[in-house]
Amino acid sequence: MQRSKVLRPLAEIVGVSVLVTSYIWGWEGTFKGAFTLCIVIYVGIGLAAQLRTREGPFDIGIRLDNLGSATRDALLATTVIGLLLVGSGLLLGSLDFPPLRLWPADLRLGIAWGTLQQYGLLCIYYRRFREILPTDRLDPQWATGAVFALLHLPNPFLTLATFGAGVLSCWLYRRTPNLLILGIMHGVVSFLITGCLPNGITMGMRVGPGYYHYIPGR
16 A cells, blocks of 8 residues: 555544544633634545545435435434433433423434534544555454544543444444434434433533533532
């Protein structure tokens, strides 16, 4: 493999990782528009990578032709995960969903945020790792899941959960690439986690310095 063919995707992976890590641990909330700037750079790196590789919307999974099969796979995975979460919530006595009237707004926000995360996970990390790693020795989904998990430190629950979720998303994406459906799945699963598990486990879904300052129940 030519050196440039490795360095370019590697630079994109490192670039997104440094951006997100520095934002979480350093400049989040330090000035007005910090979040917007982070998102613009984040998407910009992804778009630059797609221009370099000549990947169009169809290639990265913004498509309708596989909507049925992608929905079927994601629905099955979401149902299994949802049953496990609801069962855990019943056992722990921690089921605490918001009023039904708030569900649409919460789900819309969760799906939008989930789609944005899936874009980075799949269209930047996974697709770029596929350029670098020999798939016959190390499937890129494991490297993608590991990096995704590291971005959720120091929250132990989220670190473990996002590793598994990242690997699962890559597997579903490889099977039936549909970014939109996986974004919906991400949002729904996140909604179920916050409604089923106690804050003592999820720590309010906080990562970075916010994890250390979070007090469950307050």
